[in-house]
Structure formats: structure tokens, C-alpha cells
Amino acid sequence: MVMIGNQTPPQIDEPEIEIDVQNLDFYYGKHQALHDICMSVPKGMVTALIGPSGCGKSTFLRTLNRMNDIIGGTRVEGKIVIQSKDIYAPNIDVVMLRKRVGMVFQKPNPFPKSIFENVAYGPRIHGIKNRAQLQEIVERSLVRAAIWDEVKDRLHISGLELSGGQQQRLCIARALAVDPDILLMDEPASALDPRSTQRIEDLIAELRGDYTIVIVTHNMQQAARVSDYTAFFYEGHLIEFGKTERIFTKPNNKQTEDYITGRFG
Amino acid sequence: MAKKKTEKIVYGVIWFVTYLVVFMVGYIIFDIVIKGLPAISWGFLTQMPAKSGSQGGILPAIVGTFYLVIGTVAIALPLGIASAIYLNEYSKPSTFTRMIRLGISTLAGVPSIVFGLFGMGLFVLALGFGKSILAGSLTLACMVLPTIIVASEEALKAVPDSMREGSLALGATKWQTIYKNVLPYALPGMLTGSILGIGRAAGETAPIIFTVAATLLPRLPRSIFDQVMALPYHLYMLATQMPNQTTIKPMQYGTAFVLLVIVLGVDVVAIIFRSRLRRKNKW
Numbered sequence: 001m002v003m004i005g006n007q008t009p010p011q012i013d014e015p016e017i018e019i020d021v022q023n024l025d026f027y028y029g030k031h032q033a034l035h036d037i038c039m040s041v042p043k044g045m046v047t048a049l050i051g052p053s054g055c056g057k058s059t060f061l062r063t064l065n066r067m068n069d070i071i072g073g074t075r076v077e078g079k080i081v082i083q084s085k086d087i088y089a090p091n092i093d094v095v096m097l098r099k100r101v102g103m104v105f106q107k108p109n110p111f112p113k114s115i116f117e118n119v120a121y122g123p124r125i126h127g128i129k130n131r132a133q134l135q136e137i138v139e140r141s142l143v144r145a146a147i148w149d150e151v152k153d154r155l156h157i158s159g160l161e162l163s164g165g166q167q168q169r170l171c172i173a174r175a176l177a178v179d180p181d182i183l184l185m186d187e188p189a190s191a192l193d194p195r196s197t198q199r200i201e202d203l204i205a206e207l208r209g210d211y212t213i214v215i216v217t218h219n220m221q222q223a224a225r226v227s228d229y230t231a232f233f234y235e236g237h238l239i240e241f242g243k244t245e246r247i248f249t250k251p252n253n254k255q256t257e258d259y260i261t262g263r264f265g
Numbered sequence: 266m267a268k269k270k271t272e273k274i275v276y277g278v279i280w281f282v283t284y285l286v287v288f289m290v291g292y293i294i295f296d297i298v299i300k301g302l303p304a305i306s307w308g309f310l311t312q313m314p315a316k317s318g319s320q321g322g323i324l325p326a327i328v329g330t331f332y333l334v335i336g337t338v339a340i341a342l343p344l345g346i347a348s349a350i351y352l353n354e355y356s357k358p359s360t361f362t363r364m365i366r367l368g369i370s371t372l373a374g375v376p377s378i379v380f381g382l383f384g385m386g387l388f389v390l391a392l393g394f395g396k397s398i399l400a401g402s403l404t405l406a407c408m409v410l411p412t413i414i415v416a417s418e419e420a421l422k423a424v425p426d427s428m429r430e431g432s433l434a435l436g437a438t439k440w441q442t443i444y445k446n447v448l449p450y451a452l453p454g455m456l457t458g459s460i461l462g463i464g465r466a467a468g469e470t471a472p473i474i475f476t477v478a479a480t481l482l483p484r485l486p487r488s489i490f491d492q493v494m495a496l497p498y499h500l501y502m503l504a505t506q507m508p509n510q511t512t513i514k515p516m517q518y519g520t521a522f523v524l525l526v527i528v529l530g531v532d533v534v535a536i537i538f539r540s541r542l543r544r545k546n547k548w
């Protein structure tokens with residue numbers, strides 16, 4: 001089919017959208033934590049969420065895999081479309097959603113099980129029993145999370161015996177083991193020392209392209225280093241969203257500029 | 266200055282009371298071991314009682330108590346753990362759950378003889394189990410249930426929420442999360458807390474008098490509908506129902522010794538089990 005006329009040609013750098021958030025409101029009981037958020041998260045890229053503490057970054061992140069469902073009295077309005085499905089539609093299987101959308105938490109939370117069992121936990125939950133297959137998944141995930149070389153000779157030791165930075169990479173491996181498309185990270189390096197932080201940032205750069213990554217950070221240098229897109233939140237509102245480079249060099253909004261230049265927050 | 270003095274006095278009193286308790290426990294154990302051990306022999310442990318219990322062994326009472334402990338654990342532990350899971354993982358705070366909790370704490374304060382009468386009314390008579398291991402175990406289970414529920418709930422609360430969130434975020438269902446990533450870590454605590462209740466069940470007399478205990482039954486039970494002898498009740502019988510108390514003293518102490526070993530044995534097994542699980546699940 002040939003298209004002629006005023007049809008806009010597809011732009012080269014128009015990214016494919018993985019998560020489309022439309023007019024999202026979120027309430028903890030009567031308290032509204034998110035106001036009318038509209039945002040399109042591009043596929044295969046790293047999107048950073050920044051903003052002062054308490055502005056709703058974690059809340060927003062947790063709406064994307066419906067982790068807020070487990071908190072009583074919460075309510076969502078608006079739409080979040082992931083891979084062309086409204087994830088809050090009544091027929092959505094939350095289990096399948098969370099398999100597609102993995103999550104890494106602020107404080108590393110390895111299970112008190114062996115390294116192997118930590119990584120095999122997700123695949124086992126989803127019905128993989130074959131030992132060889134599990135072994136293959138565990139190795140692949142640990143390699144992917146850049147921790148294989150450090151633990152390959154001691155997969156049987158408890159995940160809790162690792163250092164904080166290793167624990168966090170183990171948690172990333174655990175999330176990768178269920179083969180998600182999207183990875184949500186809530187300040188994954190905030191509890192870590194600078195060297196471990198560096199390794200996590202390197203890892204994010206490694207994973208970029210294969211996964212759509214949404215990362216919360218309160219560290220603006222980190223956002224500038226690791227992300228392609230940046231969203232600035234303030235008091236439950238999405239103030240500005242765009243290419244990281246532009247947000248950090250010529251923000252459109254005064255509040256964004258003030259925050260980035262360290263004038264508040 | 267006066268403050269320091271009060272501090273010293275309080276410390277002294279606490280120190281004294283602590284050691285007094287330790288001393289009394291030690292003395293009781295010492296007394297029973299010294300007087301009971303000589304009565305212990307292979308025959309005492311493996312023979313049937315003779316001459317209405319004044320001679321022979323106490324095998325049926327040992328076996329009876331053993332069965333009652335197993336029966337109580339088998340009934341009360343799953344029920345108690347299931348209740349705790351419901352209360353801590355599923356139910357939301359409401360008037361209904363407050364009523365349940367009130368019921369549980371009330372149950373914990375009910376005298377054991379009342380459980381005995383209740384067990385006789387419900388299990389022995391109304392449900393027609395007769396005086397039997399089943400009726401006795403059910404009665405003891407009712408008695409220890411509050412202890413087990415409370416201990417199990419504490420153990421569940423001790424598992425950090427990050428374990429639940431980590432599992433749910435991987436796409437596990439709520440039940441998978443509880444079963445695979447909460448219960449295993451809570452189990453050691455549940456068992457430890459439950460030991461107290463189970464040990465108490467092994468040593469109780471009042472709940473079993475009307476529901477299972479036989480005064481003298483020189484044979485082993487063949488089914489859960491049989492009556493059995495039990496150590497605490499046998500001891501009670503030897504201490505109160507026998508004419509020549511002096512000659513029967515060794516029998517009494519021997520029985521007390523065996524009961525003590527079983528109760529402490531239950532504790533030790535559970536503690537070993539707990540520490541093994543705990544070493545595996547430390548965060």
C-alpha cells in the first residue's frame with residue numbers, strides 16, 4: 001500500500017512505546033499521591049524518575065507492576081497500558097503481569113536460601129521443574145547480572161552471606177530469571193557503597209536495549225549517567241518528561257531547573 | 266545518690282529472684298533424678314503394671330502418653346498454624362478478627378479441668394468417641410491451641426515484608442508466597458513457641474481424666490478408639506489411691522522421672538530442630 005499526501009512519515013528517532021500511562025491518579029485512602037500522570041515510557045531504554053523525597057516516585061513505580069494492590073485502601077484511576085493491554089482491566093492476570101514486569105527493591109532482599117534457589121525461585125514458581133533447565137536459567141541470569149564469576153563456585157551458600165552490592169546483583173539476577181521485558185528499580189543503589197553503585201550502573205548500561213528499565217533515583221548525577229529519558233516528579237505531579245540530555249541542559253520548567261541545579265529538594 | 270541506691274536494691278532483688286527460680290527448678294529436677302533413677306530398670310520401662318500398679322512396670326502409661334502427645338501435635342499444630350496464617354496473612358483488622366482474638370486469649374485462660382469436662386461432653390459423649398486416645402488428644406489439642414496460634418502468629422510477624430514483596434514481584438501468588446517464602450522461615454519460631462504448649466499437654470492430668478485415662482489397663486492400645494494409661498494420671502493414681510505409700514515411693518518417683526524425661530525430651534528435640542532450621546534461614 002502506498003501512502004501519499006499529508007501523512008507524517010515515521011520519524012527515525014520516534015521510539016516504540018512500552019508503557020503508556022494515561023491520566024493516572026493514585027490514592028492511599030483519601031490521600032492522593034499521584035495526580036493525572038501522563039507518560040510514555042520508550043521500549044528498550046532507561047527511564048529515570050527523579051524528584052524530592054515523598055513526591056510519589058516509588059508509588060508511581062509500584063503502580064506499573066500493581067505492587068500497590070497489596071496495600072489496603074489504595075485506589076487507581078486512569079489507565080496504564082503495557083504491551084497494548086490495560087493492566088488494571090478486570091481480566092488481567094496479575095501473576096502474568098509481574099512475570100513481564102520485574103522489580104528490584106531499594107534494600108536488597110535476597111531470600112534466606114542458597115544463591116541457586118534464590119535465582120531458581122521465579123522459574124520454579126512458574127512451573128519449571130527440570131533440573132538441567134533450572135541450572136541453565138540460573139547460570140544465564142547470574143551471568144547477565146554480572147555476578148556469575150563471583151559466585152559460580154559457591155551457588156549453594158546462602159544469598160545472605162554475600163556483600164550488599166552482590167546481594168543487589170543477585171536480586172537483579174532473580175528478577176531476570178523469569179524473563180521479564182520490563183525492569184523496575186527503586187533506588188537500587190541507595191544502600192550501597194560507591195564501588196557497588198558503579199557496578200550496578202554498569203550493569204544497567206549492559207541491560208539497556210534488551211530490557212525496558214524504569215529506575216527511581218534521588219541522585220541526579222546517577223540519573224544523568226544511566227538514563228535516556230528522565231521524568232521529574234514534584235508533589236505527586238509529573239512536572240516534566242523528556243530526553244535526559246535535554247532535561248539536564250535546557251529544562252522547560254522552572255521547577256525542574258531549580259531541582260536539577262540543586263536549589264531545592 | 267538515692268537513685269543509685271534504689272538501682273542497686275532493684276538489681277539485687279532481680280538477681281535474687283532469678284537465681285531462686287533457677288534453684289527451685291534445679292532442686293526439683295535433682296530430687297526427682299536422685300529418687301527416681303534407682304527405680305528405673307529395663308523391666309520398669311517395658312513391663313505391664315502388676316498388683317494394681319504397686320509392682321511391675323509402667324509401659325502402657327509411657328506408650329499412652331506418647332500417643333497422646335503425637336495425637337495432640339497432629340491435631341493442634343496444623344489447626345494452630347492454619348489459624349495463625351489466616352489471622353496474620355489473610356484477614357484484615359475488623360470486629361470479626363477482634364472477636365477471634367478475644368476468643369483465643371480467653372481460651373488460654375480457661376482452667377484445664379474445664380477443658381476436661383468440655384472434652385467429655387463433646388468428644389466422649391456427644392460425638393460418641395468414648396473414652397479414647399482420639400477424645401483425649403482432641404481435648405488436649407483444644408487446650409494447647411491458643412499457645413500454638415499465638416506463637417505461630419508471632420513467628421509469621423517476624424518474617425520481614427520484603428520476603429513477601431520479593432516473592433509477589435516475581436509473579437508468585439499469595440499462597441505460593443506464603444507456602445514457599447514465609448512459612449519455611451516462620452516454622453522454627455512456630456515450633457519453639459508450640460513446644461511449651463505441647464510439653465504442657467504431656468504433663469496434664471485434668472483434661473485426660475474423663476476423656477482417655479485408664480486407671481489400670483495392662484495392655485497396649487490397638488486403635489485410636491482405645492483407652493490408655495498416661496503417665497501424669499498414673500502418677501496421680503500412685504500418689505493418692507494406694508494404701509501403702511512408703512513402699513510405693515520408688516514407683517512414684519520412677520514414674521515422675523520418666524514423665525520429666527519425656528517432657529524435656531520433647532523440648533530438646535524441638536530446640537535442635539529449631540536451631541537447625543534457623544541456621545539455614547538467617548537474615
Ligand SMILES: Nc1ncnc2c1ncn2[C@@H]1O[C@H](COP(=O)(O)OP(=O)(O)O)[C@@H](O)[C@H]1O
Pocket residue numbers: 028031033051052053054055056057058059060071
Ligand atoms: N503505604 C502508604 N500508605 C499511605 N501513604 C503512603 C504510603 N506509601 C507512601 N505514601 C505517601 O505517598 C506519598 C509518596 O510517597 P513515595 O511514593 O514513597 O515517594 P518517593 O518514593 O518519591 O519518596 C508520600 O506523601 C507518602 O507519605
Ligand SMILES: [Mg+2]
Pocket residue numbers: 057058059186
Ligand atoms: Mg521511594
